[in-house]
Amino acid sequence: MTLxxxxxxxxxFTARLEEDLAPVTAARFKAMLPYEEKVIHVRWSGEGVWIPMGDQPYDLPWENPTRHPAPGExxxxxGGYSETEILLAYGGVAFASKLGPLAGIHFMTVVEGKENLAALGKKTLWEGAQSISFALKD
Incomplete structure (x- = not known):
């Protein structure tokens, strides 16, 4: 299990890569580590924060797709209908874009620190973009 x-x-937070459910996507993300960016609050989807990644599509299979990630997923x-992105749900999410409903690949789940998800979401909503970094856990 990769943390x-x-x-x-x-x-x-500590998250588990969903290597059994989304092996290709998990491996692709793992290859990006360490990764630093900023999260902003979602526009269309509800209670979530996201990392906009531009218009460059990633060639990934539709493994473990969902439109309704649970908090911590x-x-x-x-990419395709909307820009490429990574989204973290902190509450109720119905993943969408200005073109309508979308599905995303559930590839990682928070296993430690869930109690701070809502605080992160509210801080991002009211104070703006927050730095985020990802690294393999020792």
Missing amino acids: VAIKAGPYH FIFYP
């Missing part, structure tokens, strides 16, 4: 250490704003949208 990822995440620092988002002032909060720390990360989904990867590889």
Whole structure:
């Protein structure tokens, strides 16, 4: 089991890569580590934060897709109808874009620090973009 250490704003989380459910996407994300970016609050989807990744699509299979990630679930949208992105749900999410409903690949799940997800979401909503970093956990 591969664990990822995440620092988002002032909060720390540990997440599990879903290597059995989304092996190709998990391996692709693992190859990106360490990864640093900023999260902003979602526009269309509800209670989530996301990392916009531009218009470059990723060639990933539709493994473990969902439109409704649970709090603590990360989904990867590889591009196509909307821009490429990674989304973290902190509450109720119905993943969508200005073009309508979308599905993303559930590839990682927070296993430690879930109690701080809502605080991260609210901080991002009211204070703006927050730094986020991902690294393999020792």
